[in-house]
Amino acid sequence: MNTMEKFCSSASQLEVIRSKSAFICDMDGVIYHGNRILPGAIEFITWLQKSNKRYLFLTNSSERSAYELHLKMKRLGITIDPSHFYTSALATAGFLATQVPQGTAYVIGEAGLINALYDAGYSMNDVNPDYVVVGESKTYSFETVTKAVSLVRKGARLIGTNPDTSGPSEEGLIPATGSLILPIAKTAGVEPYFIGKPNPVMMRQALKRLETKREETAIIGDRMDTDIVSGIEAGIDTVLVLSGVSDVDTPKVFAYRPSLVLDSVGTISEGLNELMEDK
Numbered sequence: 001m002n003t004m005e006k007f008c009s010s011a012s013q014l015e016v017i018r019s020k021s022a023f024i025c026d027m028d029g030v031i032y033h034g035n036r037i038l039p040g041a042i043e044f045i046t047w048l049q050k051s052n053k054r055y056l057f058l059t060n061s062s063e064r065s066a067y068e069l070h071l072k073m074k075r076l077g078i079t080i081d082p083s084h085f086y087t088s089a090l091a092t093a094g095f096l097a098t099q100v101p102q103g104t105a106y107v108i109g110e111a112g113l114i115n116a117l118y119d120a121g122y123s124m125n126d127v128n129p130d131y132v133v134v135g136e137s138k139t140y141s142f143e144t145v146t147k148a149v150s151l152v153r154k155g156a157r158l159i160g161t162n163p164d165t166s167g168p169s170e171e172g173l174i175p176a177t178g179s180l181i182l183p184i185a186k187t188a189g190v191e192p193y194f195i196g197k198p199n200p201v202m203m204r205q206a207l208k209r210l211e212t213k214r215e216e217t218a219i220i221g222d223r224m225d226t227d228i229v230s231g232i233e234a235g236i237d238t239v240l241v242l243s244g245v246s247d248v249d250t251p252k253v254f255a256y257r258p259s260l261v262l263d264s265v266g267t268i269s270e271g272l273n274e275l276m277e278d279k
């Protein structure tokens with residue numbers, strides 16, 4: 001393909017993405033970096049809201065509830081209803097409720113995870129639960145790990161909300177679910193099952209929540225190995241943005257490619273908010 005053809009095909013691909021009725025959008029590296037909003041993000045979200053798109057903001061972290069994410073975005077300068085956030089905790093609760101309705105769980109995790117399970121009809125049980133569920137946790141201890149091991153050995157299934165091994169914090173890198181679950185899995189001699197990205201279960205759950213078809217939906221993310229692969233495996237058009245961990249060379253080392261690569265989400269809405277105001 002020559003340069004002109006490449007330009008035309010990505011310009012028409014941008015139109016395809018703009019015409020989607022629903023968007024599933026990763027947050028860290030796409031909307032914000034830690035506590036800093038990224039250029040173009042507010043304009044993009046404003047465009048989603050003004051043009052009545054359906055949208056969900058996705059995070060693999062299971063620590064915060066949708067309401068806490070709503071408050072975080074408010075601090076960063078934009079109001080988004082809590083119903084537009086989807087965490088690996090919500091995906092885990094939704095998935096477990098389809099596997100064992102009204103089940104029981106022993107949880108190592110924070111309020112975001114425990115509340116999601118309660119809302120999905122689960123109750124807490126530290127004697128003979130159906131599942132041991134592990135998420136990001138600040139109350140992780142030798143006692144909780146030992147308890148989890150004994151419950152898994154008695155037959156509880158071991159679930160991780162997300163496979164990430166580390167996450168960002170004010171103090172630097174901290175262990176995330178993928179690392180926290182390992183002592184339990186190794187000691188009990190089992191393989192955990194992870195729900196968050198790149199498991200396409202997370203994307204299918206998100207589609208269900210959006211009440212949209214995959215053909216009408218686009219996924220936006222900054223990681224090839226989580227956001228883009230789970231979009232591809234769920235059969236959804238994907239947009240890689242270069243505002244996070246990826247640069248223009250990153251897609252070259254993967255066997256799959258996104259539908260479109262953009263500098264930032266701002267490119268999707270560029271010039272469109274002004275057009276709406278003129279009408």
Ligand SMILES: [Mg+2]
Nearest residue numbers: 026028029222
């Ligand atoms: Mg990201």
